[in-house]
Amino acid sequence: MEITFKAINDPTRREILVFLIGGAQNAGEIAKQFSMSKPSISHHLDLLKQGDLIIAEKKGQYIIYSLNRTGFELVHGWFQGFAQYFEFPKPKIRL
Amino acid sequence: MEITFKAINDPTRREILVFLIGGAQNAGEIAKQFSMSKPSISHHLDLLKQGDLIIAEKKGQYIIYSLNRTGFELVHGWFQGFAQYFEFPKPKIRL
DNA sequence: TAAATATTTAGACATTCGTTTAAATATTTA
DNA sequence: TAAATATTTAAACGAATGTCTAAATATTTA
Numbered sequence: 001m002e003i004t005f006k007a008i009n010d011p012t013r014r015e016i017l018v019f020l021i022g023g024a025q026n027a028g029e030i031a032k033q034f035s036m037s038k039p040s041i042s043h044h045l046d047l048l049k050q051g052d053l054i055i056a057e058k059k060g061q062y063i064i065y066s067l068n069r070t071g072f073e074l075v076h077g078w079f080q081g082f083a084q085y086f087e088f089p090k091p092k093i094r095l
Numbered sequence: 096m097e098i099t100f101k102a103i104n105d106p107t108r109r110e111i112l113v114f115l116i117g118g119a120q121n122a123g124e125i126a127k128q129f130s131m132s133k134p135s136i137s138h139h140l141d142l143l144k145q146g147d148l149i150i151a152e153k154k155g156q157y158i159i160y161s162l163n164r165t166g167f168e169l170v171h172g173w174f175q176g177f178a179q180y181f182e183f184p185k186p187k188i189r190l
Numbered sequence: 191t192a193a194a195t196a197t198t199t200a201g202a203c204a205t206t207c208g209t210t211t212a213a214a215t216a217t218t219t220a
Numbered sequence: 221t222a223a224a225t226a227t228t229t230a231a232a233c234g235a236a237t238g239t240c241t242a243a244a245t246a247t248t249t250a
Contacts, residue, residue, distance in 0.1 A: 063226080
């Protein structure tokens with residue numbers, strides 16, 4: 001929980017997540033998207049992985065990263081707790 | 096955006112938000128919930144306010160805090176971008 | 191108006207965070 | 221097996237963060 005919110009806190013990491021909506025990519029391709037050193041991106045990927053927001057799979061000399069449902073469900077679940085507070089009353093009949 | 100994610104990152108601030116689901120409260124009542132100095136809580140409230148997650152209204156010598164829809168919609172909107180990725184295909188017919 | 195109450199602002203300090211360069215590990219190719 | 225490629229790990233460092241105590245501001249009450 002804590003680590004997942006932390007992972008989402010950084011703008012670069014959020015951009016990585018958005019980038020991965022387009023599909024799984026290896027670390028090098030992800031790093032290309034950013035004007036930042038590869039070790040920095042590697043570190044961001046590690047935090048995203050710790051937060052269960054991405055999955056890493058080794059394919060030969062590459063490591064393929066893709067979005068992980070687990071972390072997103074965790075955060076979404078937390079927000080659900082507020083839905084009740086904000087939601088307008090639903091119509092009782094089907095419109 | 097940036098400040099809203101930052102505001103949500105801290106566990107104390109998330110607890111404050113959850114506490115406010117129960118209804119608006121003044122700063123003193125909020126501070127009572129935590130084993131932390133009032134200035135610290137005041138600082139957390141300020142960050143939550145900056146992130147549009149709470150609203151502050153002065154009532155006499157008290158300041159009443161309540162949840163603010165704006166910040167929650169912002170974060171929810173961001174997450175919506177991933178819903179498409181994860182969502183299973185919906186049935187074409189009404190069940 | 192003086193004292194009491196509610197809350198914030200200011201300054202200080204240790205911890206955490208994001209970044210970099212250099213070195214290490216693992217895999218593939220010549 | 222040696223060289224090349226892909227990625228991470230390690231060490232260092234300035235910037236940002238969360239907390240505290242002390243002081244300031246604003247409002248109410250005696």
